[in-house]
Amino acid sequence: MSACDAAKTTRSSRSVSLFNAGPAKLPRPVLLRLQEELLDYNGLGYSIMETSHRSAEYIRLNADTEQMLRELMSIPSSHSILFMQGGGMAQFSAIPLNLMQTKGRTAAENGVETRTADYVVTGFFSSKAAQEAKKFGHINMACPVPEKFTYVPDPMTWTPSSDASYLYYCSNETINGVEFPEIPTPPAPHAPLVTDISSNFLSRPLDVSKLGLAFAGAQKNAGCAGLTIVIVQRELLDHCDPRCPSVLDYGVVEKHSSIYNTPPVWSVYVFNRVLNWIQEIGGLPALEKMNKAKSNVIFDVIDQSGGFYSSTVEDKWRSRMNIPFRIGGPNESQELETAFLAGAEARGMVGLKGHRSVGGIRASLYNAVTEDDVFLLSSYMEEFMSANH
Ligand SMILES: Cc1ncc(COP(=O)(O)O)c(C=O)c1O
Structure with a gap:
């Protein structure tokens, strides 16, 4: 097995929290259903x-x-x-x-x-x-x-x-x-x-x-x-x-x-x-409630960080799906942001790098991103702040 394959095996055997901006995380039950139906769609005997x-x-x-x-x-x-x-x-x-x-x-x-x-x-x-x-x-x-x-x-x-x-x-x-x-x-x-x-x-x-x-x-x-x-x-x-x-x-x-x-x-x-x-899972009203709750968790960490984390968008217009933020106060520290992303990867959080045109961090919290994924991220944000403030 090559080193690359070995790394992939390690990655796939542990759980990953995916924060990609798109293509993005699919709901686990959907993926399992696709897997189940892949070889035989609706009794046809083919996909x-x-x-x-x-x-x-x-x-x-x-x-x-x-x-x-x-x-x-x-x-x-x-x-x-x-x-x-x-x-x-x-x-x-x-x-x-x-x-x-x-x-x-x-x-x-x-x-x-x-x-x-x-x-x-x-x-x-x-x-x-x-x-x-x-x-x-x-x-x-x-x-x-x-x-x-x-x-x-x-x-x-x-x-x-x-x-x-x-x-x-x-x-x-x-x-x-x-x-x-x-x-x-x-x-x-x-x-x-x-x-x-x-x-x-x-x-x-x-x-x-x-x-x-x-x-x-x-x-x-x-x-x-x-x-x-x-x-x-x-x-x-x-x-x-x-x-x-x-x-x-x-x-x-x-x-x-x-x-x-x-x-x-x-x-x-x-x-x-x-x-x-x-x-x-209850249609769009249920999803709206979940998406508000998930994004509030991350907004709260940012807002209560005393400027360590800063939102790049005015409160009224902050997206509940894609949350970009910077680290390190008014001057933004690329060094801290790089360290943050490396630590996130090491903890199984993938896809948090901001778009190349704006830099920083971006957490995309689409429907399929679970509360557990979000709590993992918010806990890590708090831990990282304590260690680097
Ligand atoms: C809001 C929005 N509009 C348009 C596009 C372009 O979509 P596509 O890459 O499928 O052409 C994207 C892609 O991410 C998007 O996020």
């Missing part, structure tokens, strides 16, 4: 991965998964549910291609663009989304972009434009740890709200009726990479740019019940099993 997407078996799985999501999130019939591919980033293009309509100013009047959308930039991913959308039309920044992504400008001060087709925001910035505690209410009138819920999807109830569109990659709270869930108001489906690739055209995907081309069969199946698990 779901080997099943035709045109088979009755897959068509049923696809429809059941959609229905289960509709029930769990109370998604009204005014909204369609689409299963797509290309990740969140594909949606950064699909959204302007599908929703930006020619309206308001005419090309003759302004000489350049007739398609407009409002964007609220509060972190890495909304910034990327706005950049991408610029390829397709005029982007109005609906509020000033914070110099450091530590808060959201008060939605009441936003300035939506009169000719925008939609107003885009990111519900939870995975890298910066900035989360909207509720759906924002900007000054009226404003265009339909479009939101990236990739990293707080299914972490709490969401009133979809207030949204034009919401999308999420599955690889945080909903299973594994390869599947993107799009929930879109049906009346927004009729404005797609004719140059839009068919696989990104919401109308086309909807018309084919998300089986226009080969869907990510395995990812849809895993999503289905995650939804089953969520149902069994």
Whole structure:
């Protein structure tokens, strides 16, 4: 056995607490179920991965998964549910291609663009989304972009434009740890709200009726990479740019019940099993309660550390899913942060390094992260502080 294999054996034989930002931890009961069903899906004698997407078996799985999501999130019939591919980033293009309509100013009047959308930039991913959308039309920044992504400008001060087709925001910035505690209410009138819920999807109830569109990659709270869930108001489906690739055209995907081309069969199946698990543990209200309790444990250690640990986000906008923090007071000590991460690894805590663009530490506390994982982390944070204060 090589040294590398030996190290892997040691790692796999002890318990690991996974704090990855995505792909991220899956619930243990789900993993066990996948293992159990891997070689024989539903009595077929072969796996779901080997099943035709045109088979009755897959068509049923696809429809059941959609229905289960509709029930769990109370998604009204005014909204369609689409299963797509290309990740969140594909949606950064699909959204302007599908929703930006020619309206308001005419090309003759302004000489350049007739398609407009409002964007609220509060972190890495909304910034990327706005950049991408610029390829397709005029982007109005609906509020000033914070110099450091530590808060959201008060939605009441936003300035939506009169000719925008939609107003885009990111519900939870995975890298910066900035989360909207509720759906924002900007000054009226404003265009339909479009939101990236990739990293707080299914972490709490969401009133979809207030949204034009919401999308999420599955690889945080909903299973594994390869599947993107799009929930879109049906009346927004009729404005797609004719140059839009068919696989990104919401109308086309909807018309084919998300089986226009080969869907990510395995990812849809895993999503289905995650939804089953969520149902069994009490649905979104139960998860919201657990997620509040878990994040409060870490917030309390940070807030009571006398500045040894510091949150990088203003209290009101602190994410309950991704908690970035620094160590060592106002000057932040990279030496202490490196030592903290090494100690965490040695205790079986993995995935705590902050994103390379911001540094520091980030604890991602998705649905599958257990209270035990969180207590292990909070105890270690206290122990580390006592030893280094
Ligand atoms: C909030 C958010 N939006 C979009 C993305 C991009 O998703 P993908 O990498 O699946 O394209 C991510 C990825 O982590 C994300 O966290």
